[in-house]
Amino acid sequence: MKTGLSKVFPDAEYDLVPMADGGEGTVQSLVDATQGQLINVSVTGPLGNKVTAKYGMLGDGKTAAIEMAQASGIQYVNDQTHNPLITTTYGTGEMILDALDHGAKEIILGIGGSATNDGGAGMAQAIGVHLQSSDGEELGFGGGQLDKLNRIDVSDVDPRIAQTKILIASDVTNPLIGETGSSAVFGPQKGATPQMVKVLDANLAHYAAVIKRDLGKDLAHAPGAGAAGGLGAGLMAFTKSEMGKGVDIVIQFTHLKERARDADFVFTGEGGIDSQTQYGKTPFGVALATKEVAPHAPVIVLSGNIGDGLDVLYRPNAIDAIFPTATSAKSLEKAIADAASDIEMVSENIGRLIAAMRRN
Template sequence: MKFVIAPDSFKGSMTAKEVADAIASGLTKVFPTADYELVPMADGGEGTVQSLVDATAGQLLTKEVVGPLATKVTAKYGLLGDGKTAVIEMAEASGISYINTQTQNPLKATTYGTGELIIDALDHGASKIILGIGGSATNDGGAGMAQAIGVKLLDNHKHELAFGGGELGKLCSLDLTGIDERLTQTELLIASDVVNPLVGPDGASAVFGPQKGATPAMVKLLDANLTHYAALIKKELNKELASFPGAGAAGGLGAGLLAFTNSTMAKGIDIVVEYSSLKEKARQADFVFTGEGGIDFQTKFGKTPYGVALATKEVAPHAPVIALAGNVGERIDDLYHKDAIDAIFATVGGAKSLKQAFADGQKDIAQTAENIARLIAAIH
């Protein structure tokens, strides 16, 4: 019998690998001689670096970079087992965790550190980069990232702009002569499920700016500046990004990447499925286990358990997909059909505080997996 175990992390308590190990420990009590494939997963957001490093026997690297507030921060990223593919979460360098209500300033916040991670990945031999762009503190259209990779953003005096989306209204010209030449030969995959355009009522500033401290006046200014930025990119690079779906992701970092690098956008879960080799590992599976901290009707929209179900059913259509979650929310019936999830189980054992649930997480997951295994054994 073959079990494929491909969960996401239980955020705040366990990495995807720890969840996979817990599920396996429960199943092996009933099926000690079964074949097990453990494939830690993620959906392109938080935990993607760790999951892909674990799934491919890669390594974690660290780099001191410029944070969103222009102070130094230490960020980590991954080099996958092939030694040629880097995986970066922009939040590590430019994320919202580095700001608070006292320090947030979307007019000045910069993505410069994310660009520094891209360059460091090239220095470590990467020829392909996966970049997850959720959780940003920024609204600069990826301008800081562009500056870090060698683009000069110049005002009417040919002076380079200072950091932040508040400066983009001064932009008069682009100088790409200093851009790192290695980027022309580097494929960059943008992992994002955000489809917002760069500007307008559904754009980066209007939708996400307030989360980063933007007042209504700031939103208006930032949107106008990004509109100007997009117009100049169209004029000088012949790239139409103002209304491009996903260009507004991470405060417009999506637009900056599309403008200045050899990049394409894809759903985060699809990228992780590909680079973890999930489909290959799931061939001839008898059962597939997945899960994450919480599952509800929204899981259908790009979350890991649903993506795992769709991917594994392509190669093992008769293998039931069983999802485990710390919290099972509303309308899970939306997730049930023959090509997706077959059963969902809550793992928390009894009423307990959140702190205790986190502490008992691995034990509860293992117990739930063992109980399911005993049911499978009884039926078979």
């Protein structure tokens, strides 16, 4: 965008703010925006094997940014291996502990793209929670084990957990159980058959009942508890956490509002834009935030694909204009390969339009 606009306005002042909405790319955006660093760590993947995950330490040296998908994401399974009865969030808990080892006092945790449906049980076990069966044995991995849960013991939880604020970056408001719960809504895309969905939902209901009995927290129908296969519930139960929209958290940590206060124009973008963009996606979040501090600065969105229902985005104090970035009819693979040059060309043309209007 800057390269294209600079061909028309070479002397303009540009402030580049990497943005994301809690999904893939959030860690990189926050690291880039704050001059932080990426850290690689070996953790337990969703199938129990070791995987290499990365997370970010932000420039303040005390805030970590973690994407749970790096440890427990759906990219680690395929059509032959996906099975939410056995997949675990244990590696996500290991990432949390590693961040604490690197000095984190606060954690931003994006919880999209999971391969799991274990209610965050694996994460809990990694940080020291004991989930025990009636014979005192520790539960195995996966949502298929939760029906065996008899007792929760938090006496061995890493003491740093209670001192660490975790900001859960998620746009999901689904409860843990029921027709709109994590198993019913998200289980099938993780490989759950209709019978598996019934088992998983019943197991999570039992899990929630034991949490309520042993910890005094009623999470079965809490908004967002069903995020990432119930990881939302696990974080609410066993950590000092609060849930917020991913884009709002990124806006906070990048200081977008302060940086946009004197803007004349705001440019942002998304791979695909449609009516769903109003529900916590990057362009709409950017528009609402910047309009608060620079109400007269047009918000211009560039998007690789434009879908239906854009009228809801053109409301007052929101998005002003949307432009497709593809410069010709082309395949998805070609569009991705050409993305940088296409965005540059479209940005230049928008700049030329702005310049022409100013001359008139």
